[in-house]
Amino acid sequence: MADRFFCDDLTSDKPCLSGTEAHHAVHVLRLKCGQSIQLFDGVGTVAEAVIEDIQRARVIARATATSFIQKDTQNSLTVAAVPPKGDRLKWMVEKLTELGVDTYVPLLTERSVVDPRKSKLDKLATTVTAAMKQSGRRWRMEIGEPQTLPLLLQHCKDSDDTILLAHPGNATEPTEAEAGGRTLLIGPEGGFTESEVQLAADHNARQIAWPDSILRIETAAIAFAARLLR
């Protein structure tokens, strides 16, 4: 398969790579003029292309075929998880991107310990791009702004999303894929507080749990997402 690159403008028949994408093509993969590449814009368009010109910090390609597929927004999956510590956040975002989650929202809860610094969250865009290049996904996973649980629950209610609250101790079977917009809530180490669980219940959240195990944040996010995605 041809190497894949992110290119935010695929409307031209001479799409350009710049910045880190150009660097990756020229200096890491050492691609040459005449080689085939694949370009994606993260919002549904994928182009087959051939490298025409390599300049100092730009690669100019010629699109030979372009396809666009509208994203299915009816069955979206948002994962709102408290950011796990250290590398685990990056790892989680990589995996959620590969699997096809639509949006990741850093969730703020009463027991959250990691304050997601803006600089750290900004870097996740690079992680998402790398995971898309590797996995061949067509649509970009969005990284939402950090949100508190009450605001997020209100937002889900307003948009009529099914709310799934991962909460250990409850013996419910993990939920299978179902239709409609869904938001999966993953709490911090130590879990949601009782008042948070009650608040979620007041917003019609359904509790889900993994049998016989207390999963880490990133494991819960990936495992439940894998079960919920079609």
Place this chain on the structure above:
Amino acid sequence: MADRFFCDDLTSDKPCLSGTEAHHAVHVLRLKCGQSIQLFDGVGTVAEAVIEDIQRARVIARATATSFIQKDTQNSLTVAAVPPKGDRLKWMVEKLTELGVDTYVPLLTERSVVDPRKSKLDKLATTVTAAMKQSGRRWRMEIGEPQTLPLLLQHCKDSDDTILLAHPGNATEPTEAEAGGRTLLIGPEGGFTESEVQLAADHNARQIAWPDSILRIETAAIAFAARLLR
């Protein structure tokens, strides 16, 4: 919840911690006499206990309650995956343990690039123990000996396991949980060769694939395991 420790002999009413487990209790968590702990042997027994004596390299406890649950061996899940590079192997083993996979087998295929060194595989036992302590699982995930694909397929056939071959490009829906022994096969970067896919088909393997994405080894292992586990 009380801190959990691995103890391979829970037959005595005075179970002992030694080695790294004693070190963890005394020097990391700084537990004292009289404190409650939970002990597990990884083969079905869990004991509630109280620390009675702390010696130089041993912790002696008194079991106050013991429970044993026989493992359900009828619906076992074995994940046979080519060991991914670097930290990804450790990460994968941690997650498979948390989720409740029964056995991980390092798989050797035609395109395998990482030769699983014995020292590296030996260290996975520590990863499994740590993940059990953290997640509260009762049964240990076994780490099998590295196996070639032909031998593993023959073994699955002999033991009447359902064989599930993760192979991108095929549009099959990811398989839901089903009964009986199952072995999930995850190939290397670059995938199984055509002759390997044919060999698996000759052994009645069913192909499964993740829609619209080429998953990394560890992502595929975790995501398909999450879908297959009950």
